[in-house]
Amino acid sequence: MTSLRERNRNRTLRDIEAAALDLFEQDGYASTTVDQIARRAGVSSATFFRYFGSKEEVLFVNEQDAVDELVALVAAREDREASLAALSEPVAAFAHSYLNDADAETRRATRLVMTTRELESRSMRMRLRWEHAVARQLAEERHRAVSGADVLVANLAIACLTAALWLWRTDQDDIGDTTRKMFAQAMSP
Amino acid sequence: MTSLRERNRNRTLRDIEAAALDLFEQDGYASTTVDQIARRAGVSSATFFRYFGSKEEVLFVNEQDAVDELVALVAAREDREASLAALSEPVAAFAHSYLNDADAETRRATRLVMTTRELESRSMRMRLRWEHAVARQLAEERHRAVSGADVLVANLAIACLTAALWLWRTDQDDIGDTTRKMFAQAMSP
Known part of the structure; x- marks a missing residue:
């Protein structure tokens, strides 16, 4: 059974991923910043970096x-x-x-x-x-x-x-x- | 006919290349710095960067x-x-x-x-x-x-x-x- 902590983690990860994909598609990969992704996902940049080493890594999570x-x-x-x-x-x-x-x-x-x-x-x-x-x-x-x-x-x-x-x-x-x-x-x- | 300037340029470029290869082979690529390469080639770091964007580029000059x-x-x-x-x-x-x-x-x-x-x-x-x-x-x-x-x-x-x-x-x-x-x-x- 998945713990609440695990489910929260997954939800945050998926929120960041969805926010990043939206922005990359809309504004282009190069001009999207980690700050913008974090803001759209409703998390801090520090939280972003707990899940991903860089904006690039969002696309290679699997x-x-x-x-x-x-x-x-x-x-x-x-x-x-x-x-x-x-x-x-x-x-x-x-x-x-x-x-x-x-x-x-x-x-x-x-x-x-x-x-x-x-x-x-x-x-x-x-x-x-x-x-x-x-x-x-x-x-x-x-x-x-x-x-x-x-x-x-x-x-x-x-x-x-x-x-x-x-x-x-x-x-x-x-x-x-x-x-x-x-x-x-x-x-x- | 190659001008003196052209010949000097080529000689410097080849000196840097030879110095870089020596150091990469001897000390490993990762632990060799641009400063070390420049010193061994008898040029300044500024001269190094007139010819190459980074130590990596020395290996991809051709x-x-x-x-x-x-x-x-x-x-x-x-x-x-x-x-x-x-x-x-x-x-x-x-x-x-x-x-x-x-x-x-x-x-x-x-x-x-x-x-x-x-x-x-x-x-x-x-x-x-x-x-x-x-x-x-x-x-x-x-x-x-x-x-x-x-x-x-x-x-x-x-x-x-x-x-x-x-x-x-x-x-x-x-x-x-x-x-x-x-x-x-x-x-x-």
Whole structure:
């Protein structure tokens, strides 16, 4: 059971997140300040900084959960090969669960990240974490250190996912289907 | 003909670069300061900042040249398709010219970038520039805007290059050959 303290914490966190998304969308990410976010969320700046290290971090609050979920889906895949083909389903399922099944805030945050120039580097760091996590998972399944083949397959899989996310910024298709299409195109001669 | 001023400028720039590489390799990137680099190069900190915005930038001084060269090689490729196969040769040639044919400083800088955790984000930004430049080149050849297929092929090609660079950190093979191998593996079923 969630304690009152826990529920308050979550409510404050979600209030800050909603306030930040509203302001980023309305005034632009670059010109929004932490003070403005805190004021709109009805909290002090000190409270903001108890939850987030910077305004950037509001958009990446689910980063670790996403990495964990990606790894869990890859680990549970049916096709046990360490091949690009074997990663198509788990990565498509990840994209679907990360964006289609997610709450509206996650979708709004992801769209902001994909379309804000100032967030490019931070977003690349997330992508790098996905690549590392997938390569590590493939290596662990074989009880050995990460090899060049693991790195290559992981990089290719995340390249497909990134291209699908790029398309997702502007189209309305299911991100899972788009991801599957990107894998199919990558594997066609 | 190069003017004396131009030659002095280049000499100073190279002195700073050599001093920075020495200190980064010897004491680690994180614990080296701009003051230490300037002192070792025999210049003032003010002079350092006339050439470089930060100590990080010393390692990325050739970034724009590299992007230009990659695009030129892609633009001049024999296989005119916008496919992964068509990019194998130009990207392998780029890797070779960027690292094997380059001066020792470029190789030392690249090895530092590949093995220094603090430089990961900055290094990802370079990779992003390569991806964008290749996708844009493929689109321009077809006189249209960048498509999902362009982004996918560019991302896959740079995924192969990145895997080759990852192997290059520790092996002694020709980076061009390693890059070709990564493309071949990526395209095998």
